[in-house]
Amino acid sequence: MNTADEGKNSLSRDQQQARQIARRLITSHRSERAGGDTAARAAAAACDHLYRDLSRWVGPDGCHALFTRALAQARTEYPALEQIQLRARSEPYIDGVGETIMAHGDAPTAEALESMLVRLVELLGRLIGDDMAMKLIERSLAASERGEATSDGRREEA
Amino acid sequence: MKGERAAIRSLPSGVPGLDAVLGGGLPEYSFNLIAGGPGSGKTTLAHQIMFANATVERPALYFTVLGEPTIKMLRYQRQFDFFDPDLAGSAIQFINLSAEVMERDLGEVLQRIVSEIEGAKPGIVVVDSFRTIGGQHGSSERGASFELDQFVQRLALYLTTWEVTSFLLGEYTEEEQRNPVFTVADGIIWLSQATDRNSVARKLQVVKTRGRAPMPGLHTFRITDNGLQIFPRIPEQTRKRVQQKRERLSTGVAGMDEMIGGGVIAGDAVMLTGPAGSGKSTVATQFMVSGLAKGETGVIALFEEYPEEYLSRANTRNPDVGKMIEVGKLELIYLRPLDLSVDETLAAILEAVERLGARRVVIDSLSGFEVALAPTFREDFRESLYRLVGTLTATGVTVFMTAEVSEAFSEARFTTEKVSFITDEIIVQRYVEIEGELRRVMAVIKMRGSDHTHEFRTYEVTAKGVVIGGPLTEYDGIITGVPTLRKDSAGVRSLRKKLAKTKRVK
Numbered sequence: 001m002n003t004a005d006e007g008k009n010s011l012s013r014d015q016q017q018a019r020q021i022a023r024r025l026i027t028s029h030r031s032e033r034a035g036g037d038t039a040a041r042a043a044a045a046a047c048d049h050l051y052r053d054l055s056r057w058v059g060p061d062g063c064h065a066l067f068t069r070a071l072a073q074a075r076t077e078y079p080a081l082e083q084i085q086l087r088a089r090s091e092p093y094i095d096g097v098g099e100t101i102m103a104h105g106d107a108p109t110a111e112a113l114e115s116m117l118v119r120l121v122e123l124l125g126r127l128i129g130d131d132m133a134m135k136l137i138e139r140s141l142a143a144s145e146r147g148e149a150t151s152d153g154r155r156e157e158a
Numbered sequence: 159m160k161g162e163r164a165a166i167r168s169l170p171s172g173v174p175g176l177d178a179v180l181g182g183g184l185p186e187y188s189f190n191l192i193a194g195g196p197g198s199g200k201t202t203l204a205h206q207i208m209f210a211n212a213t214v215e216r217p218a219l220y221f222t223v224l225g226e227p228t229i230k231m232l233r234y235q236r237q238f239d240f241f242d243p244d245l246a247g248s249a250i251q252f253i254n255l256s257a258e259v260m261e262r263d264l265g266e267v268l269q270r271i272v273s274e275i276e277g278a279k280p281g282i283v284v285v286d287s288f289r290t291i292g293g294q295h296g297s298s299e300r301g302a303s304f305e306l307d308q309f310v311q312r313l314a315l316y317l318t319t320w321e322v323t324s325f326l327l328g329e330y331t332e333e334e335q336r337n338p339v340f341t342v343a344d345g346i347i348w349l350s351q352a353t354d355r356n357s358v359a360r361k362l363q364v365v366k367t368r369g370r371a372p373m374p375g376l377h378t379f380r381i382t383d384n385g386l387q388i389f390p391r392i393p394e395q396t397r398k399r400v401q402q403k404r405e406r407l408s409t410g411v412a413g414m415d416e417m418i419g420g421g422v423i424a425g426d427a428v429m430l431t432g433p434a435g436s437g438k439s440t441v442a443t444q445f446m447v448s449g450l451a452k453g454e455t456g457v458i459a460l461f462e463e464y465p466e467e468y469l470s471r472a473n474t475r476n477p478d479v480g481k482m483i484e485v486g487k488l489e490l491i492y493l494r495p496l497d498l499s500v501d502e503t504l505a506a507i508l509e510a511v512e513r514l515g516a517r518r519v520v521i522d523s524l525s526g527f528e529v530a531l532a533p534t535f536r537e538d539f540r541e542s543l544y545r546l547v548g549t550l551t552a553t554g555v556t557v558f559m560t561a562e563v564s565e566a567f568s569e570a571r572f573t574t575e576k577v578s579f580i581t582d583e584i585i586v587q588r589y590v591e592i593e594g595e596l597r598r599v600m601a602v603i604k605m606r607g608s609d610h611t612h613e614f615r616t617y618e619v620t621a622k623g624v625v626i627g628g629p630l631t632e633y634d635g636i637i638t639g640v641p642t643l644r645k646d647s648a649g650v651r652s653l654r655k656k657l658a659k660t661k662r663v664k
Binding site for chain 2: 055056057058059060061062065066089124127128129131132135136138139
């Protein structure tokens with residue numbers, strides 16, 4: 001059982017929902033990949049995609065502020081995120097993924113990034129209501145599942 | 159093709175009272191400006207309009223620029239009841255333009271708006287707040303202003319050709335009304351809030367609506383959990399006066415009907431004045447109960463007492479009052495905040511009258527009502543009350559108002575000079591001293607188009623209500639508060655006889 005799953009039973013319904021949607025986001029960026037480091041790269045691509053999509057609604061600065069807070073919260077639990085940097089208005093948005101995988105491995109990096117995504121969903125839910133936050137993220141997910149994740153190629157190159 | 163005009167459809171604003179003020183709703187495909195200072199309600203108004211009109215087929219696009227962060231805007235706006243989160247993302251899309259505004263020029267901002275409109279084919283477009291567009295690129299103030307004017311001009315043209323009803327939100331002061339954007343706009347809605355002593359009054363003005371005849375003047379509004387609610391200044395404008403048969407309505411006070419020639423004339427405005435504790439509210443309740451007993455419905459607007467206090471007092475004399483409320487025959491409206499407007503009060507009473515089909519309305523009291531108004535509305539209380547009473551009686555209801563008159567014991571003030579002219583019937587109560595006792599007397603001083611008694615009658619406030627006694631025909635100077643027995647009165651005659659007898663015996 002990994003760290004994220006340990007407290008699963010004590011998660012509230014909203015937390016479970018947040019985790020579920022974060023995983024779906026990551027999965028949607030994972031399917032087309034191959035190789036040993038897919039989980040972490042897929043999680044980073046999901047973050048890039050969500051940043052781009054949410055920026056349309058709340059602006060790149062607003063979205064960056066959300067991610068910054070989520071990263072800070074996740075870092076307290078996942079030291080692997082120390083090397084992760086957020087680059088506002090840049091592609092890719094999540095930087096330092098390669099270095100983190102090298103230092104901590106693919107699965108721990110993926111788990112840490114997933115945790116950051118979960119914190120972001122929860123934070124957005126607290127700010128604008130869980131129902132609306134879910135709706136916005138579902139929208140992003142739908143776009144991602146339709147194959148509109150245009151930055152994935154750039155993430156591969158990065 | 160001569161004589162064929164393009165029909166301009168009206169869109170509902172979704173804001174109670176606003177369609178009436180706009181002269182029938184928002185003209186479709188119009189380019190509107192919602193102007194006002196910070197906190198005046200511009201964003202909330204735009205959201206209300208958007209949620210009332212957006213559909214998946216014709217969505218609404220809400221462009222946010224700089225200023226209030228979108229996330230905060232959504233956080234606060236979604237507290238309103240009209241905000242349906244299910245529409246967000248489908249029928250309503252929020253698009254943030256801060257990157258275009260900060261990093262690119264106005265041409266690119268316009269291009270982004272255009273491309274979003276082409277993609278979504280919206281019915282409603284809001285740009286909040288467009289004044290923050292421009293002036294971001296180090297150009298001079300004059301240059302930035304010219305650039306912004308051009309931007310607005312092009313945007314207006316573009317939005318109209320795309321058959322979009324649009325709203326630009328901007329912070330303007332009243333001195334800026336010569337700004338070219340005011341010329342370009344088809345409609346201008348101005349929101350303001352004025353602080354007077356400790357109260358704040360919000361007002362809305364439709365400065366301009368092309369193709370419509372809006373209601374002139376300033377209309378008060380309130381922002382509640384339901385969003386904005388406008389209280390149109392001249393609500394009777396569209397109403398036809400209901401003609402009443404000159405039927406007499408019993409006051410429910412034995413003896414009082416006789417004093418006023420057989421009862422209150424249906425559709426009249428009656429005012430009962432008197433000092434504190436003289437029994438005004440008791441008479442007003444009896445008037446209402448008398449109607450309820452005949453199967454009528456009624457509304458009591460309270461301005462001095464809490465409804466619970468009023469009910470517990472009223473129930474001791476008339477146990478049916480509480481029951482009548484339960485069965486929907488009577489409604490108590492409690493209006494005691496200190497920032498009311500007359501129009502808001504009128505709207506609350508009218509709504510209740512329409513809901514119940516009420517025939518009788520009691521306003522208890524005008525003195526409390528005046529105090530409940532925001533200071534700014536107290537200044538034109540007389541004119542406002544004239545409109546309130548006029549509008550209520552136009553619906554056919556009979557209005558019974560109480561008013562407190564403060565008086566020095568020896569100085570009679572029958573009515574408050576401010577409001578007596580608005581009433582058809584005036585009854586006064588006062589205290590007098592007779593043989594060392596404080597007594598209550600009542601008289602009718604005005605009955606428009608009807609006969610009435612001219613004498614002072616004593617009355618008592620008993621456990622069952624007000625009971626009228628006999629006339630004080632033997633006294634002079636009742637009006638002074640300290641009457642004296644008339645020289646030719648029976649009392650004086652009998653006293654003289656007694657004195658004469660005593661002299662003869664001696």
